[in-house]
Amino acid sequence: MTSQGFMQIALYVITLLLLAKPLGIYMARVYQDEPVGLNRWFAWVEKILYRFSGVKPEQEMRWTQYAIAMLVFNLLGLLAVYALQRFQDILPLNPQALPAVSPDSSFNTAVSFATNTNWQGYSGEATMSYLTQMLGLTVQNFVSAASGMAVLVALIRGFIRRNTETIGNFWVDMTRSTLYILMPLSLILALVLVGQGVVQTFKPYQTVNLQQAVSYQAPKLDADGKIVTDAEGKPVTETVETNEQTLALGPAASxxxxxxxxTNGGGFFNVNSAHPFENPTPLSNFLEMLAILLIPAALCYTFGVMIGDTRQGWAILAAMTLVFVxxxxxxxxxxxSGNPSLSALGVDQAAAAQQPGGNMEGKEARFGVVNSALWAVATTAASNGSVNSMHDSFTPIGGMVPMWLIQLGEVIYGGVGSGLYGMIVYALIAVFIAGLMIGRTPEYLGKKVEAFEVKMSAIVILIPPLMVLAGTAIALMMDAGKASIFNPGAHGFSEVLYAFSSAGNNNGSAFGGISANVPFYNFMLGMAMLFSRYWLMIPVLAIAGSLAAKKTVPVGPGTxxxxxxLFVMLLIGTVLMVGALTFVPALALGPVVEHLQMIGHK
Amino acid sequence: MLSNLKPAVMMLLLLTTLTGVIYPALVTAFAQAFYPDKANGSLIKDQQGTLLGSTLIGQPFSDPKYFWGRASATSPYPYNAAASSGSNLGPTNPALADAVKGRIDALQAFDPDNKTPVPVDLVTASGSGLDPHISPASADYQVNRIAKVRKIDPEKLRDLVQSHTEGRQWGVLGEPRVNVLTLNLAMDAIH
Structure with missing residues (x-):
């Protein structure tokens, strides 16, 4: 690694850790209903929201009520996004006159955004009207994230409270997450991004002149505008010349x-943050990358503050950061290290002052190799899934790491809320394993971990691998699944495995060569996203309810x-052990085989 | 279940207004007031007001008198800014090596005396298919070819490249890079 690269990575990790504490304290105050400054201005908005919705903020919910409120709200959001896509052709703010989205693609996208996955089977600039992007996708970006944060806060209350039935009010937790945390941070980031060159406009796409005309093959059209076909039914093509370029625009920065x-990750444009209008400069790249892990990392500190022992939060943050680094x-x-088959052709892949070198296929010149690879690790450590380079073109090992990070269950920082509640579940498993070894009833944060909690934790840990491995197996046994593969050989298998890993852990990034916008994948991946989101949230809330009902046991000599x-290592060991035992066989068939083929090819 | 319906419907409506209407409208108002050029696509205009392109979006160049940019995998033609796309070719896909070989051959066809290894970013496809930049090494690789076609002093051309080279942002972030479109426009303006 070059020293310049090392400095950029160090700057990133240090900035992230420095921000975790102040933002963590702020978020703890938000959830504990303490004054945070912003509520002087926005308390009236909050009150209006509750009054018109008939929500009584002081009314506490049992875990079942909390789960039902969350599910009903998420279902409605899903239906709204579906409807917006199906009717976007007759709705306003559609300057490109884009047609309605197909039913299977609409279903997939609606699920994808409601579950905080943001898998994108569609191409943003060629599919979605400005209205759909704003009212559908942007709104779900907020509320799906807020739902995850709400479930986390409910789980934390389970540890704090004793001998009680209730774990808080979903509407309050969700509203406060949106109003006091997500909105202000987004507003600041959006304004800075616009200053860097990210577009934000309601104007239609802009046509500009090309400095050199370009000719290409296009299907020939007859007088009625239909495609002319030859005797075999194939479309006849003709050479067309154009000297114009159409620039896709839109309200992107917000x-x-x-x-x-x-941690949504759904790009405004098809290529996500590789697009110069979505991520124009190295500074915009740094800030967008920081934003991926900012809230998940800070929530660890929030957790520590709320349970009254910040060391517990630091321990979890330390475990995440060690794996990440x-x-x-x-x-x-x-x-x-680049691609040996290109070196054989006389390509210079060595990093130098004048060039980034390395594997530049699918990467942008302004980011180079270091910022592309760093982003890939950050976006898959968190369940973000945005990309600034094409993961499908990564080297086998370079692409395997992001895939494995997803498969670890999105607990290395993970999604906002969901990452930490996933990690807390792993902590329960870790103390359970430790308890078995030392022969004591396991406890975590003063609560006895008993059969019910361990069963629920097992569900949380087992559902995603089931979705990933069973989904991949089914897809590979069916012609419909294999037809979408783009790259040949072991890499093609990796494309399918990555797709189900991404959907089955609510990440959303892809080995983008796979043609996922077909009914088979739209349905299969949609189902994987649904199960992996809600069949994790429900058991987590069940754990919260069960813990809240328990009494607190005092710390003893055997605790x-x-x-x-020691516990940080135990926690890391548990996460890696589950991740390795479950996925190494599958990874061996994909990236590992491909790596051996690549280095053997020299 | 039903008792949650009213809060769910109303919350969704109100939060949609807040995060889906007011928030983007606020950002748009700010963007159009303070950064109108950037918010509308960083467009380049000549004196007559003709739009020559965007400083952030690359254009296809294959004429030897121009600097060439990154390869672009957009369809149906390269640098189609209405349909961004990478190639998604895997590292061991033979189509990748074939495509790279084709680009090397095209470069060498116009510049047979240049025996130096080709910088990797010049013969690989960018992630967006719209990358406006190449590395300084890739620009330097092309200087002799362009100088010969345009019959100008290569050193003058190097100075021009230098003036269109951006360093790392704040001296730390990103990679040094050359904007191909603005460089070519500047070259056309002089010669």
Whole structure:
């Protein structure tokens, strides 16, 4: 790795950790209903929201009520996004006159945005009207993130409270997450991004002149505008010349800010943050990348503040950061080492002052290898899934790390809310394993971990791998699944495995060569996203309810400390063990085989 | 279940107004007031007001008198800014090596004396298909070819490239890069 690359990575990780504490404290105050400054201005908005919705903010919910409120709200959001896409052709703010989206693609996208996955089977600038992007996708970016944060806060209350039935009010937690955390941060980020060159306009796409005309093959049209076909039924093509370029525009900055901050990841344009209008400069790239992990990292500190022991929050943040840094150290050198088959052609892939070198296929010149690989690790550590380079063109090892990070269950920082509640579930499993080893009833944060919690934790940990492995297996046994594969050989298998890993863990990034916008994948991946979101949230809320009902046990001489380096290692070990045992066989068939083929080809 | 319906419907409507209407409208108002050029696509105009392109979006160049940019995988033609796309070719896909070989051959056909290795970013497709930049090494690789076609001093051309080279932002972030479109426009303006 070059020293310039090392500095950029260090700057990123340090900035992230420095911001975790102040933002963590702020968020804890928001959830504990303490004054945060902003509520002086926005308390009236909050009150209006509750009054018109008939919500009584002081009314507490049992875990079942909390779960039902969350599910009903998410279902409605899903239906709204579906309807907006199906009727966008007759709705306003559609300057490009884009047609209605197909039913299967609409279903997939609606599920994708409601579940905070933001898998994108469609191409943004060629599919979605400005109205759909704003009222459908941007809104879900906010509320799906807020739903995840609400479930986390409910789980934390489970640890704090004792001998009670209730874990808070979903509407309050969701509203406060949106109003006091996501909106202000998005507003700031969006404004800075516009200053860097991200577009934000309601004007239609802009046509400009090309400096050199370009000719291409286009299907020939007859007088009625129908495609002319030859004797075999294939379309006849003709050479067409154009000297114009159409620039896709739109209200992008507002959506990009929240897609990064809410670990959503759904780009305004097809190529996401690789697009110069979505991510124009190295500074915009740094800020967007920071926004990916900012809230998930800070929530660890929030957790520590709320349970009254910040060391517990630091311990979890430390476990996440150690895995994160270790995997950066694998991915960046893998991408920097380049592609041996290009070296054979006389291509210079060595990093130097005048060029980034390395594997530049699918990467942007302004980001180079380091910022592309760093983004890939950050976006898959969190369940963000936005990209600034094409993961499908990564080297086998460089692409395997992001895929494995997704498969670890999105707990290395993870999604906003969902990452930390996933990690807390892993902590329960870790103390359970430790308890088995030392022969004591396991406890975590003063609560006994008993059969019910461990069963629920097992569901949380087992559902995503089931979706990933069973989904991949089904797809590969069916012609409809294999027909969408783009790259040949082991890499083609990786494309399918990555798609189900991404959907089955609510990430949303892709090995983009796969043609996923077909009914088979729209349905299969849609189902995987639904199960992996809600069949994790429901057991987590069940754990919250069960913990809240328990009494707190005092710390004794036999209590396992959960803020020590020993526990950090135990936690990392548990996460990696589950991730490795479950996925190494599948990874061996894809990226590992491809890596051996690539280096053997020299 | 039903008791949640009213809060759910109303909350969705109100939060849609807040985050889907007011928030983007606020950002748009600010953007159009303070950064109208950037918010509308960083467009380049000549004195007559003709739109020559965007500083952020690359254009296809294959004429030897111009600097060439990154390869673009958009369809149906390269640098189609209404349909951004990468190639998605995997590292071991033979189509990748074939495509790179084709680009090297095209470069060398106009510049047979240049025996130096080709910088990787010049013969690989960008992630967006719209990358406006190449590395300084890729620009330098093309200087002799263009100088010969345009019959100008290569050193003068190098100075021009230098003036269109951006360093790392704040000296740290990103990579040094050359904007191909603005460089070519500047070259046309002089010669």
């Amino acid at each position: 959506q990009i800010a929240i897609k990064q901050l809410g 270790a995997l950066i150290a694998v991915t960046v050198p893998a991408e920097q 396992l400390s959960t803020h020590t380096p």
